[in-house]
Amino acid sequence: MPVTDEAIEKIKTMIVSGELGPGDRLPKEADLAERLGLSRSSLREAVKALSLIRVLDVRQGDGTYVTSLAPDLLLDALGFVVDFHRDDTVLDFLEVRRILEPAATAMAALAMPEAEIVALGGVLAELGEEPTVEALVANDLDFHRRIAAGSGNPVLCSLIESLSGPTARARIWRGLTQEGAVRRTREQHQAIYEAIASRQPEVARSWATVHIAGVEEWLRTMLGSAEGALTSAEVNGSGKRSAQDRP
Amino acid sequence: MPVTDEAIEKIKTMIVSGELGPGDRLPKEADLAERLGLSRSSLREAVKALSLIRVLDVRQGDGTYVTSLAPDLLLDALGFVVDFHRDDTVLDFLEVRRILEPAATAMAALAMPEAEIVALGGVLAELGEEPTVEALVANDLDFHRRIAAGSGNPVLCSLIESLSGPTARARIWRGLTQEGAVRRTREQHQAIYEAIASRQPEVARSWATVHIAGVEEWLRTMLGSAEGALTSAEVNGSGKRSAQDRP
DNA sequence: TCGTGACGAAAGGTCGGATGTCCTGTGAGG
DNA sequence: CCTCACAGGACATCCGACCTTTCGTCACGA
Numbered sequence: 428m429p430v431t432d433e434a435i436e437k438i439k440t441m442i443v444s445g446e447l448g449p450g451d452r453l454p455k456e457a458d459l460a461e462r463l464g465l466s467r468s469s470l471r472e473a474v475k476a477l478s479l480i481r482v483l484d485v486r487q488g489d490g491t492y493v494t495s496l497a498p499d500l501l502l503d504a505l506g507f508v509v510d511f512h513r514d515d516t517v518l519d520f521l522e523v524r525r526i527l528e529p530a531a532t533a534m535a536a537l538a539m540p541e542a543e544i545v546a547l548g549g550v551l552a553e554l555g556e557e558p559t560v561e562a563l564v565a566n567d568l569d570f571h572r573r574i575a576a577g578s579g580n581p582v583l584c585s586l587i588e589s590l591s592g593p594t595a596r597a598r599i600w601r602g603l604t605q606e607g608a609v610r611r612t613r614e615q616h617q618a619i620y621e622a623i624a625s626r627q628p629e630v631a632r633s634w635a636t637v638h639i640a641g642v643e644e645w646l647r648t649m650l651g652s653a654e655g656a657l658t659s660a661e662v663n664g665s666g667k668r669s670a671q672d673r674p
Numbered sequence: 675m676p677v678t679d680e681a682i683e684k685i686k687t688m689i690v691s692g693e694l695g696p697g698d699r700l701p702k703e704a705d706l707a708e709r710l711g712l713s714r715s716s717l718r719e720a721v722k723a724l725s726l727i728r729v730l731d732v733r734q735g736d737g738t739y740v741t742s743l744a745p746d747l748l749l750d751a752l753g754f755v756v757d758f759h760r761d762d763t764v765l766d767f768l769e770v771r772r773i774l775e776p777a778a779t780a781m782a783a784l785a786m787p788e789a790e791i792v793a794l795g796g797v798l799a800e801l802g803e804e805p806t807v808e809a810l811v812a813n814d815l816d817f818h819r820r821i822a823a824g825s826g827n828p829v830l831c832s833l834i835e836s837l838s839g840p841t842a843r844a845r846i847w848r849g850l851t852q853e854g855a856v857r858r859t860r861e862q863h864q865a866i867y868e869a870i871a872s873r874q875p876e877v878a879r880s881w882a883t884v885h886i887a888g889v890e891e892w893l894r895t896m897l898g899s900a901e902g903a904l905t906s907a908e909v910n911g912s913g914k915r916s917a918q919d920r921p
Numbered sequence: 922t923c924g925t926g927a928c929g930a931a932a933g934g935t936c937g938g939a940t941g942t943c944c945t946g947t948g949a950g951g
Numbered sequence: 952c953c954t955c956a957c958a959g960g961a962c963a964t965c966c967g968a969c970c971t972t973t974c975g976t977c978a979c980g981a
Contacts, residue, residue: 429934431722444756445937455961466936468715472965475678475719478725480755487962497761501755508727508748511689518747519829523774527831532772582766583773586833702932707960713965718934734933735973 430465434473441511442482442493445633453483453491509592518647520590525639527587527618528571532619532635535577544624547573547643548645551616563609566631570616574635615641679711681720684710687738689729692723700730700738727751749832758838765894767837772886774834775818779882780875782824792870794820798863810856811842817863821870821882858888 429437441447453459474491478484481500485491494500495553501648512520539547550573571591575584615638622631688694706719722740724730728747732738741747760769786794797820801813818838828871862885869878873900 431934435726439757455959468718468937469935471715472719472722478695479682479723480727480751482755482758483875485962486944487942488960490961492838496758496760498759498766501758504727505752507686508729508751510686511743511748512745513743516829519745519827523830523833526771526774526777579817580769581904582763583770586770679964704932715966716964732933733973734971735931737932 431469431472431476434463434465434470435476438473438477438483442496447493449493449495451493453493455490479507498582498583502589504581505586505589506592509589518643520651521643521646523637524587524590525636525643527583527590528575528639529632529635531575531578531580531587532585532623533632534579534583535574536623536626536628536631537576537578539577539623543573543577544620548579548620548624551613551620555611558609567612567616574619584595603639608641609640612638678716678719678723680724681710681712681717683726685720685730689743694740696740696742698740700740702737726754729759745829746832749829752833753839755796756829760898763782765890767899768886768890768893771834771837772883772890774830775822775886776879776882778822778825778827778830778834779870780879781830783870783873783875783878785826786821786824786870789884790820790824791867793797794824795867798860798867801860805856814859814863815842821866824870837879843866855892859885860887 437576438447438453444453447453449500456467456470456474461468462468474485478485481494481504482496483491484494509520547570550566551569554562568591572584572588575587578584615634618634619631619638621635622628685694685700694700701709703714703717703721707714710717721732725732728751729743730738731741738891745775756767771839794817797817801809801878805813815838819831819835822834862881866878866881866885869875869881
């Protein structure tokens with residue numbers, strides 16, 4: 428095994444074993460390199476890799492730290508991975524969403540705090556009559572994100588968010604708007620919201636299923652008929668590397 | 675943005691845009707470094723990071739290649755991330771499994787080929803009367819893995835497999851402590867198998883839910899009473915880095 | 922003709938040091 | 952007491968050299 432991979436494993440072990448806890452600072456590069464028995468260059472490769480998946484947080488001029496290791500932070504790296512998938516696997520991802528989102532929606536109907544439900548309604552209301560595509564996508568993302576968060580399970584929330592990556596959603600929406608299905612989507616959003624607000628988990632679950640199944644079905648026929656009409660990489664360079672937490 | 679991160683984005687773009695397809699070979703480090711406008715060292719950090727999440731496959735003496743980008747390969751990296759989570763989030767993961775596995779089981783009851791069902795029964799049969807804990811866990815993992823694969827959705831399958839990691843050690847502990855857990859688990863496995871074999875998706879779904887909810891409930895009470903009894907890093911060094919595919 | 926083994930080019934693996942850039946604590950000065 | 956410039960520490964980047972592995976080539980022998 429290359430020394431770099433070995434270093435990755437050792438650092439991982441240091442964290443999992445509890446020797447390094449969330450927020451702890453690692454020894455400086457030179458010291459850690461000596462301790463692990465490799466050069467700084469190789470160590471930096473290991474650190475970079477662990478940094479990509481949000482396990483380590485390097486701050487120039489300061490030091491290298493272990494992140495909070497919160498589920499949302501680590502699962503966030505999943506979004507990076509999802510971006511790589513081509514259109515022929517989008518349906519598989521959507522199918523998983525059709526499993527997860529209804530479940531999350533039902534959970535939200537039971538667990539979501541009143542204040543959050545009010546805010547959820549506000550999201551629907553703040554969308555005008557003739558929204559731009561960008562506003563529509565942002566609004567849709569916000570709506571589903573709040574519901575996922577309302578499930579009370581951070582793992583489930585992050586998973587859903589990662590799977591409905593901005594790329595895929597933007598692509599889908601682009602097509603949906605052209606089909607003029609905006610109205611139906613808004614009606615379904617409204618129905619989901621009302622089911623949650625009235626604390627009816629099964630109704631909420633069903634509407635969520637209907638909602639996603641609709642997108643799924645549309646995409647299925649779309650991929651079947653207009654082969655190649657949907658190209659990848661229409662929306663890139665998002666570079667959403669934000670919510671690093673620094674204790 | 676650091677040049678290394680920039681390089682990661684550029685390589686990602688090259689892949690997502692189709693300039694580099696699965697199996698394609700990247701220019702050699704020196705050339706690619708020059709093309710992207712950075713040093714070989716920095717480029718190597720980027721490559722190492724992309725290699726960790728299975729996007730690139732570096733082969734010494736040969737070259738660097740884009741992997742197949744298959745969902746199972748990329749989601750496999752999720753397992754690495756999941757390993758970092760502490761026990762206080764295990765319940766969240768288990769809850770997600772309680773959503774995904776029943777759905778996968780129901781799908782398997784409809785889609786699993788006869789030959790695979792026979793093999794599934796074989797897995798149950800090959801476990802002796804007095805299995806070791808290790809054999810039990812391995813058998814359990816195999817059983818659930820086959821069902822997940824039987825769903826016909828590779829994304830769902832990989833996701834379940836990745837999420838099963840942290841709960842594995844919990845199951846080990848359970849097998850060691852709880853009386854009758856082994857017998858009950860085997861009965862439930864048998865019931866799940868029979869439901870699949872007789873093509874009854876709803877029965878299969880219910881048994882799977884019961885099965886996982888049982889583990890969940892046990893773990894919940896266990897974490898409540900014996901706080902801190904479950905230490906992390908009981909099972910480490912797995913380092914399952916195997917199924918690299920080289921076209 | 923075919924198999925085999927040695928050779929060498931090519932590519933990644935590792936290393937250590939030099940220099941640039943950024944953050945932070947600290948102490949002089951107002 | 953507050954402000955700001957300075958010095959130290961730590962990461963960022965680059966460079967160039969050398970090692971290791973892989974694979975294609977080619978000559979040799981069966």
